[in-house]
Amino acid sequence: xxxETEAVTRIETPIYLHYNFTAGRAPARxxxxxxxxxxxxxxxxxxxxxxxxxxxxCPACGVPTEEEVVLPDKGTVQSFTVVAIPIPNNPIKPPxxxxxxxxxxxxxxxxxxxxECENSEVHIGQRVQAVWKPEAEWTYAMDNIRYFRPIxxxxxxxxxxxxxxxxxxxxxx
Amino acid sequence: xxxxxxxxxxxxxxxxxxxxAGAANEVELIMPQLRAVFDQVxxxxxxxxxxxxxxxxxxxxxxxxxxxxxxxxxxxxPPIKESHVEMDAAWALYECILKIRMGQAESALIYGFGxxxxxxxxxxxxxxxxPYYLAPLWVDTVSLAAMQARLLIEKGLASERAMAGVxxxxxxxxxxxPHAQISGEVSVESLLAAGTVVSPLRESDCAPVADxxxxxxxxxxxxxxxxxxxxxxxxxxxxxxxxxxxxMRDLTDSPSTRQAAAAAGVERGPVDVAELYxxxxxxEIILARALGLGDETVINPSGGVMAGNLMMxxxxxxxxEVFRRIVSGDISRGVAHATSGPCLQHNLVAVxxxx
Numbered sequence: 001x002x003x004e005t006e007a008v009t010r011i012e013t014p015i016y017l018h019y020n021f022t023a024g025r026a027p028a029r030x031x032x033x034x035x036x037x038x039x040x041x042x043x044x045x046x047x048x049x050x051x052x053x054x055x056x057x058c059p060a061c062g063v064p065t066e067e068e069v070v071l072p073d074k075g076t077v078q079s080f081t082v083v084a085i086p087i088p089n090n091p092i093k094p095p096x097x098x099x100x101x102x103x104x105x106x107x108x109x110x111x112x113x114x115x116e117c118e119n120s121e122v123h124i125g126q127r128v129q130a131v132w133k134p135e136a137e138w139t140y141a142m143d144n145i146r147y148f149r150p151i152x153x154x155x156x157x158x159x160x161x162x163x164x165x166x167x168x169x170x171x172x173x
Numbered sequence: 174x175x176x177x178x179x180x181x182x183x184x185x186x187x188x189x190x191x192x193x194a195g196a197a198n199e200v201e202l203i204m205p206q207l208r209a210v211f212d213q214v215x216x217x218x219x220x221x222x223x224x225x226x227x228x229x230x231x232x233x234x235x236x237x238x239x240x241x242x243x244x245x246x247x248x249x250x251p252p253i254k255e256s257h258v259e260m261d262a263a264w265a266l267y268e269c270i271l272k273i274r275m276g277q278a279e280s281a282l283i284y285g286f287g288x289x290x291x292x293x294x295x296x297x298x299x300x301x302x303x304p305y306y307l308a309p310l311w312v313d314t315v316s317l318a319a320m321q322a323r324l325l326i327e328k329g330l331a332s333e334r335a336m337a338g339v340x341x342x343x344x345x346x347x348x349x350x351p352h353a354q355i356s357g358e359v360s361v362e363s364l365l366a367a368g369t370v371v372s373p374l375r376e377s378d379c380a381p382v383a384d385x386x387x388x389x390x391x392x393x394x395x396x397x398x399x400x401x402x403x404x405x406x407x408x409x410x411x412x413x414x415x416x417x418x419x420x421m422r423d424l425t426d427s428p429s430t431r432q433a434a435a436a437a438g439v440e441r442g443p444v445d446v447a448e449l450y451x452x453x454x455x456x457e458i459i460l461a462r463a464l465g466l467g468d469e470t471v472i473n474p475s476g477g478v479m480a481g482n483l484m485m486x487x488x489x490x491x492x493x494e495v496f497r498r499i500v501s502g503d504i505s506r507g508v509a510h511a512t513s514g515p516c517l518q519h520n521l522v523a524v525x526x527x528x
Contacts, residue, residue: 013309015300019235019292024198055245056201062218062248064204 026056026065031140033070037132041106043067049107053142073130074168075103075148076156082119097122101148105166112142116149125161127153127169178274181397181404182525184213184390185493190354190383190481193290199234199386203246203286206388210282214390214400218248222390223278225255226269228262228285229485232297243286254278261285261450262387263488263511263521269391270410279396285486286386294382294484301514303417314452314515315379319371321424321516322455326373328425330462333373336454337364340377340479343454347476354381354481378454380482387486389493394528405499405525407492409437412521414514424516427463433522434464434508442526444470445504448491450512452482459517460510470508474498488512488521495525502527 023031026042030053033040041052042065049058050069058065080099087094097114099122114122116131128148138144154171156164186209194202211218219225225247231239240257247253258264262285269281289297295313302308325331338361347356364377397404413429413436415422434440447470451457461472473479475494478487488511495507505527513519 011305013304015308017232017235017292017297017300021235021291022196022198022288024201025196026201027198028196055242056198057204057245058248059245060248060250062204062207062246064201 024056026054029068030054034142034144035138035140037135037138037144039071039073039103041069041071041103043069050105051108052103052106052110069105069166071103071105071166072168073103073132073145074151075101075106075128076161076164076169077114077122077124077126077128078102078109078161079124080114080122082122095119099128099148101128102162102164104164104168107162109162110142112145113147114149115147122150123155125155125158127151127156178276179394180270180273180391180407181394181528182389182391182407182492182496183397183400183402183404184210185387185496186210186213187352187387187483187486187490187493188385189352190381190385190483192354192381192383194288194384197288198242199229199239199286199288200242200245202288202384202386203243203284203388206386207246207282207284210388210390214402216390219253219282220248220251222280222282222392223254224269224272224281225253226257226265226272226281226283228258228260228265228283228489229287230259232300233287233289233292233294233484235292243284261485261488261511261513263450263492263509263523264412264513266389266391266489266492266523267410267412267521270407273391273393280390280392282388282390283489284386284388285483285489287484287486288384289382289484290384298515307419315371315374317419317515318379318453318456319374322373322378322453325425325455325459330425331455331458333365334361335458336378337361337375339451339454339457340364343473343476343479346474347480350475350480352481353476354383356476356480374453380452380478383481383483385481385483385486387483387490387493389489389496403500404528405496406528408524408526409439410521410523411436412519414519417514417518419516422516422518425459427459427517427520430460430463430510430517430520430522433520437522437524439464439508439522439524441524442506444506444508446471446474446495446498446507447510448473448475448477448494448507449510450478450488450491452478452512454479456512456517464508464510464522492523492525499525499527
């Protein structure tokens with residue numbers, strides 16, 4: 001044996017595994033509806049919370065969600081951040097706004113982009129509406145909505161965000 | 174030394190074994206089984222037990238932390254005490270038993286789930302091998318099991334005919350199992366007439382891989398009496414693991430099963446039934462010998478995993494199958510076995526008795 005044994009500090013063992021991913025029955029229904037330009041959530045039979053995108057269960061109650069609820073494409077900013085650094089492989093040029101949005105009639109938020117806005121003026125409680133791609137480009141994907149843009153409606157107080165009716169928000173107390 | 178707290182099994186449910194569960198995601202597979210065990214005891218949801226532990230494997234889904242999504246099935250508001258093992262749920266049961274014995278819980282929910290049809294299972298499982306020497310070779314589970322079967326046959330401890338006999342008996346037993354994926358009367362001759370897929374294994378020697386889930390509720394005896402439900406006692410449970418280096422193991426024997434059985438107290442009474450997790454027919458022969466089972470024991474009355482192998486749930490289901498037979502009064506004492514890893518590397522043995 002030689003006196004000097006070179007230290008092995010690294011080996012490469014690439015892993016390639018192929019999967020047929022299935023989103024689930026409830027998420028698949030959501031994707032089929034958004035293909036048609038419809039935002040479809042599910043209501044919990046126990047606590048009545050509406051989830052979008054639905055996963056098929058109410059995580060709070062642990063019961064299956066079956067009832068479908070078609071939601072409008074208007075919502076409220078629950079939280080947001082202004083992204084100032086370029087993200088590798090992301091075609092969107094910074095600065096841009098990522099927001100947690102709650103659709104009217106829904107009780108949980110999802111994440112999407114905001115645009116057609118002054119980044120410095122984006123704020124919690126701001127009212128927004130979806131800007132859709134042309135119908136010919138619709139597919140089974142959330143980016144059928146290009147982004148959400150601010151609309152001229154009164155701000156929603158923090159305690160009402162995520163609790164609005166499906167009919168929206170008129171600034172009522 | 175104070176006496177160990179006795180553990181009561183009070184509920185068990187298993188899904189059908191499906192070759193493909195279609196569009197259903199894991200949460201959708203779990204929820205019906207949780208509902209079934211809650212209903213057996215009269216509970217509302219996971220808020221009504223002190224502890225929850227699940228068993229699954231993220232490699233089956235191909236997504237990191239995929240198991241966390243399973244919590245969506247529980248009703249975890251307000252927050253619950255919850256844990257997970259990246260293993261068959263039989264080991265989640267083991268964790269729950271420790272929790273109860275330590276006095277930190279009186280009751281626990283266990284569930285195991287897997288949708289193995291999403292990937293190519295034998296290849297996926299090659300990645301559980303040691304990462305330096307074996308995993309980069311992509312040695313699949315069927316090939317490793319075939320090497321084990323070859324050794325067994327060469328040593329005169331099994332034959333292809335004896336292996337086919339295991340399959341024929343399992344499929345016949347599975348006719349009484351409503352969740353079986355494969356069942357029916359089949360002759361040893363007709364099984365042997367088929368060609369091998371990885372010699373000396375025929376397709377029939379390999380348990381059919383299934384999508385699905387199973388769930389169980391365990392508790393202290395006091396709690397079971399308070400709930401007023403029939404129960405079986407887990408009088409002993411132990412698990413042992415062998416080296417990951419296959420070359421250092423005697424693949425024709427299962428010393429880890431033998432040690433676990435001794436520690437669990439298998440020999441302290443008659444064994445009416447034994448539900449063994451043997452994903453390949455020859456492995457049942459190895460396990461029966463390691464456990465010292467004789468003619469008085471009915472092996473795999475459910476058909477075992479030859480009726481359908483629910484990855485990450487089959488081990489828990491073996492315990493559940495023995496539990497069901499005890500509370501129905503069919504038997505008074507049985508053994509359940511679970512395995513993990515290539516060629517029966519890691520083995521768990523539980524003894525269940527009537528209360």
